[in-house]
Amino acid sequence: MNSDDDAQKSSKQTHHKRKITWSGDSFFKLLTLVLASGVIITIILMVIELVTGSLPALERFGLGFVTGLNWNPVAGREAFGILPYILGTLATSALALLIGVPISLGIAIFLSEMAPNAIRTPLSFLIELLAAVPSVVYGLWGIFILRFWVKDYIETPLSTYLGFIPVFQGTPFGLDILTAGIILAIMIIPTVSAVSREIMNAVPDSQREAAYSIGATRWETIRIGVLSYARSGIFGAAILGLGRAVGETMAVTMVIGNTVGPAALPTSLLKGGQTMASLIANEFNEADPTSLHPSALIGVGLVLFLFALAINIFAQFLVWRVLKVKGGAVE
């Protein structure tokens, strides 16, 4: 009420001044509106471009585009099915989550619950720094160093002693689904651990206090007080990591072996494969513009885009839910 009175008074007194302020404010408002909607418009244009670009291939192959195994750009034998690359993307990403999430969780628990303050800040900084390493650097390290470690210390024993299991069959070469999964795991650790740490920090202390008050040990406190409370948020963090793994291109292309067609089906960890992203990176430059090849590659891009979009929306939703609960708890 008070401010309303103020408003009436001042509108008479400073009529002239207000006019000037108004134009500046509305200009600023417009400017930020344009900037904000620019991003949305770009995404909409991207979708339109992806759909129109892939239409020739989608019309020709229909549902077979998603379920087909053959990928043949040879003139006169054109067949484009992307199932092996969808499965390759899922296999490498799942492997990345399997390896990366437990490690990230350990990091997050240590940083939010156990680390002394002197270590906490520098360590979180260093781990988040990993996210700043360009993916081509991971790829180079993968192809020159990691590949040989994986081949000698993981794949050779696996194929020697467990070679009778189908997923461990193949000649160890170090350029395959397993190496790609390990590289991806390292790449998603910064994202997953940083988001999980934030989520755990957001758990109200009353949770911990309640656990301690009923005589829980430190581990039990973390388990029942923190982890179960932050469950869906941590799940969301893992899905965010999945989002990064699904779209990662350069490092994967360098270590995955880049097979095509039925040979790219991820039937064994020790076999070369291909993801949707690496396929586009490999073939787009030289795709014959007069054939269906570029259109099919844009179609792969469309499917990849939809995958990444769905994963990220789902993850953001889960993370947002936990952080909102925390906000409510404080008020």
Add this chain to the structure above:
Amino acid sequence: MACDYHIYGVRDTFLRKVITNLRSKRARKAVAKTTLVVGAAAIIVAAGIIAYLALPQAAKPQGGTSQNQSVTINGAGATFPYPLLSTMTVEYNKIHPNIRIGYQSIGSGGGIRQLTEKTVDFAASDAPLNAKQRQAASNTLHIPETIGSVVLAYNLPGVEKGLKITGPIIADIFLGKITKWNDPAIQNLNPDIKLPNNDIQVVHRSDGSGTTFIWTSYLSLVSPDWQSKVGSGTAVQWPAGLGSSGNEGVAGLVRGTQYTVGYVELAYALQNKMSYAFIQNKEGKFIEPTLGSTGAAVSSVAANLPRGDQRWENVSVLNAPGADSYPIASFSYLLVYKDLSTVPSMNSEKAKALVDFLWWVVHDGQNYSSKLQYVPLPQTVVTIDEQTINSITFNGQPLRSQ
């Protein structure tokens, strides 16, 4: 004043203070200062732009003739001839300082696309235009500018270059039918070498490539099995092996890993000191891939080449006759429109400069070939190129006085 806070729903006292402060005299002074700085920066940038625009004007000599005006020609395409073409453009610029030629090695397919879209003045491709591409970029001329050959490189501990092999056996290895190094088919050809009982690890290109086109065309030619199952193209559906990007990617993998086999351009094999196979030619001889044996293959087919404005898609230097011919060789082409006015950014001066450059490429430019491990064009091919270049026009007017 408070009405403004109300409009934006700001009731926080801190924000009130901030906003009031912003409107104080001091703040206005600060704003004036900022405006001054921004204005000065804008003036500097504007001055820079004007200076930049003025520079070419100033660089021109007083009353200069059209010959002294600088001309920039742009090309794009295949990566294979890039080292040669970039050397040629640099050397040509030394002789003709006013003519600058840019070449981007974006791949044969990309070069053909840009030529079709008329955004470059010339393109380079390792594969001739196919029927569809010729339709899209009609009246395009093929000018073979250099020759490449592809070798089978391998990494076998203790085995130097010179493993003997035939085309059909290579096809079986790349089909995944022959999987061991000591397979009788290979061992019988090489009685002097003790071949190991290891898996053959095949490495192929993962990116679309002119090298792959040459390689798969050869395999299709010598192996009906390969022809029916895989066929030929810049990218194919590989039944076996792993993919790596670029000649250097394949060379790196083969060099770094034992028991591997892959295909690379001859120049890469020589520069990286890789072991490579001697491949059986049409006459039944096992031929070492060299500049000489590749040149011999081209000379043997040169009599039957088409004119520059005809179809080149069936031209093949693969499995060429002649006792000394290496069987896996191919031309690399420069592509230009027969009438250069087809490209919108072209003018008569630029067209003349481009034609002169092409002429130099097939003559003096060839001197740089051998040094860079490329095969120089034989005289018969140069003669065909001369006729092709002489036929280039701008708005119907010939550009070279004959």
